[in-house]
Amino acid sequence: MIYLELFLTFFIIGIFNFGGGYSMMSLIHNEIVVNHQWISHQEFTDIVAISQMTPGPIGINSATYVGYMATGNVFGAAVASLAVILPSFIIVLTICKLIEKFRQSTWLANLMKDIRPVVAGMIGAAAVLLMNGENFIDWKSCLLFAAAFIAGKFFKVNPIITIIAGGLTGFLLYYPL
Numbered sequence: 001m002i003y004l005e006l007f008l009t010f011f012i013i014g015i016f017n018f019g020g021g022y023s024m025m026s027l028i029h030n031e032i033v034v035n036h037q038w039i040s041h042q043e044f045t046d047i048v049a050i051s052q053m054t055p056g057p058i059g060i061n062s063a064t065y066v067g068y069m070a071t072g073n074v075f076g077a078a079v080a081s082l083a084v085i086l087p088s089f090i091i092v093l094t095i096c097k098l099i100e101k102f103r104q105s106t107w108l109a110n111l112m113k114d115i116r117p118v119v120a121g122m123i124g125a126a127a128v129l130l131m132n133g134e135n136f137i138d139w140k141s142c143l144l145f146a147a148a149f150i151a152g153k154f155f156k157v158n159p160i161i162t163i164i165a166g167g168l169t170g171f172l173l174y175y176p177l
Contacts, residue, residue, distance in 0.1 A: 002071055003079050009036065010063050010083035017088055021051070021058030023119050025126035028062055038070040059084055140173045 009031050017024050025048065032038045039047070051061035060081055067080025102108050148166050151157040 003076065005036065006067055006070060006076060006080045007083040010067075010080045011087060013059075013063075014084040014087035017059060017084070021060075021062070022126045023122035024059050025062075026122065026129050028059070028066075029129055032066050032070075036070075038066055043069070140170070144170055144173070 013024055013027050013031060016027055029041075029044055033041055033044050047062050047065050048058070050065065051058040054061050063080040063084040064077045067077040068074065070076055070080075144166055147169070148162050151162050151165075152159065
């Protein structure tokens, strides 16, 4: 029964996976910590940290870890991982088949434009979720975020340059020479 619950839970999470792993973190937290109570909030925070350090997408790494923790075996990890991947695979396969038919559609272009704020909101929800008593945002982080946002939004600075500049600035702010 646990395998079916894992599969259905992560399949549903996979369906709403717009914008990558961070955008689904609040949904994963709600399902695995609040609804099913497979792990604690602290373990969830640990999963996010571990998933960032290991190779691969954070959503799949999280599913693998939770699957293993919930069942205590590799089969549970495989079930959760497959379930979170399967909706994206089906959606991409379907889109590939239909994209040629609707390539010139303004409706499709508008839909894709309208999804962007939703993804930003989901990523913001994940950031707020991770700000518990141990994790916080200080003024230096806010300054870096504001500078990166202004550089990208108003001055159209290349994202790679923004990342490199943010990394160097962050290093100097947090580890002064």
